[in-house]
Amino acid sequence: MAGVGLLVLLIVSGVTTPLDNALYDLNARFWGYTPDNNVVIVAIDPKSLDTIGRFPWPRTVYAQLIDRLTADGVRGIGMDITLSTPANDPRDDQQVAAAIHRNGKVVLPVFAEAVNLGGPLQETLPVTAIAQNVAALGQVDVAKDADERVRGAYLKAGLGSPYWPSLALALIQLGKSPLSLLPGLRDPAINDASPYLWMRDNYVLLRYAGPVGAFGSFSAVDVLNGTIPADMLRNHWVLIGATAEGLGDILQTPESAMPGVEYQANVLESLERGYLVTPMNFLAQLLLAAAMLTLPLLLYGLPGIRRSGLLLLLTVVLVLVTSIALLRGAYLWWPPVTCLLVILIEFLVWRLLTRKRQR
Structure with a gap:
């Protein structure tokens, strides 16, 4: 006793x-696996930055990139890129919105941030013209442990209650009814939360495929130029995000330092193959x-x-x-x-x- x-x-x-x-x-470290190549990363890498220009890119670039991926017949697109600030020219936002609408399977991120220092959290969504044309929105909350390493992910999160699916879960659910039974550790306090608190639920540990570079990756500029064969993209999940150093999207995992877009690839692959712990x-x-x-x-x-x-x-x-x-x-x-x-x-x-x- x-x-x-x-x-x-x-x-x-x-x-x-x-x-x-x-x-x-x-x-x-001894439990990695080989991805099925169903998930492909279109990387905003140094090569793309040298060719297209410094980040953030004009919205017209994203519109062209989405149209190229649509023509190649991708399964769905998850953009780990913030489009919450209106473009200088409203026509640029309309152009991206039209490209997203033509594809019909694009998921964009939503996250919480304080507008004023010390102020209440607010959900940050894409600009209205773009948000109205996406197939779904997914939260990109990162689950950091006390040692700042990322071992897991929250499949649900939201302000006041966890109603937003993760970016990977939103992609998996495209064209399907929401999954009734999700893996993960439940939060017993979700029904007693303040509407001003960012709530998380369905916490899962990740079985990482390996260190950085485990997933197939193509430079965004190569996709734009059409130098990537369509067969290498057709019927694949595509995640668009930054991999270049200095863009502030690097996470520390037990395996290695990893770009946020590759972290999302691990969540998506694990979710699809049933590898979440x-x-x-x-x-x-x-x-x-x-x-x-x-x-x-x-x-x-x-x-x-x-x-x-x-x-x-x-x-x-x-x-x-x-x-x-x-x-x-x-x-x-x-x-x-x-x-x-x-x-x-x-x-x-x-x-x-x-x-x-x-x-």
């Missing part, structure tokens, strides 16, 4: 979270950890297990194997360090009491 009480305190405090994250990162909630963590505390009692006295050192080693191995088996077999993440710490403390107390009785 003392061990269960200690489990509650440690899980709630989050004191072992850095060690659990390190264990997840170590496992993730759901962290266990508090109650599930507690019940499983409490059950694992009985392992030493079940193993003690078995043939060949008489020494506390061997018993401790077997218990630690079984706890780690259980965590990894749930992760790789069921795509559930159970952080095991809290359970291991409590078991270690119990062994130390047991040894002290045993020596005291012997004296």
Whole structure:
């Protein structure tokens, strides 16, 4: 009972979270996969900047790029680019809106920001002319942990309630009814939130395909010039975003520093292939950890297990194997360090009491 009480305190405090994250990162490095090439990145890279000019680009460039992708028969387009400020010439916005309308499968980002320093959050959407022609809007909230690394994503988020799907989820749902059952850790407080708070829900951990460069990428200028064969784009998901350094869209992941558009590619690929990992909630963590505390009692006295050192080693191995088996077999993440710490403390107390009785 003392061990269960200690489990509650440690899980709630989050004191072992850095060690659990390190264990997840170590496992993730050996759990990569090869993308199916269904997701392609059209990159705003140094080559494109040298040819087209400095960023941000004129809206007419985006209109031409969308029309080119439409002619190549892409499956859908997700633009990880902000188009929330009206162009100097309203006709440029109309031109982009017309290109988006012709395609019919373009998703643009929405996010929250404070207009004034310290002021309330407001949702930032594309300009009206463009927003009225998109197939869907998707939030591009980035889930950073305390160490500033990005291990997961929120599939839903919004101001007051999480009603916006993520950019990747909005693409997957194009032409379909919204998915009724989404993976991810639910937020129990979403119904009691303030309308001025940015709420998140359905948190998932990512199984990254690998370090930066795992996904196929084409320079935006090459797509514009038609030098990329249409077969390499036809029926593919296309994500348009910045990859050039200095554009402020670089995220730190357990694998490597990664452009935001490639992070979105990992979310999209994992969502389509069912590779998203759901962290266990508090109650599930507690019940499983409490059950694992009985392992030493079940193993003690078995043939060949008489020494506390061997018993401790077997218990630690079984706890780690259980965590990894749930992760790789069921795509559930159970952080095991809290359970291991409590078991270690119990062994130390047991040894002290045993020596005291012997004296």
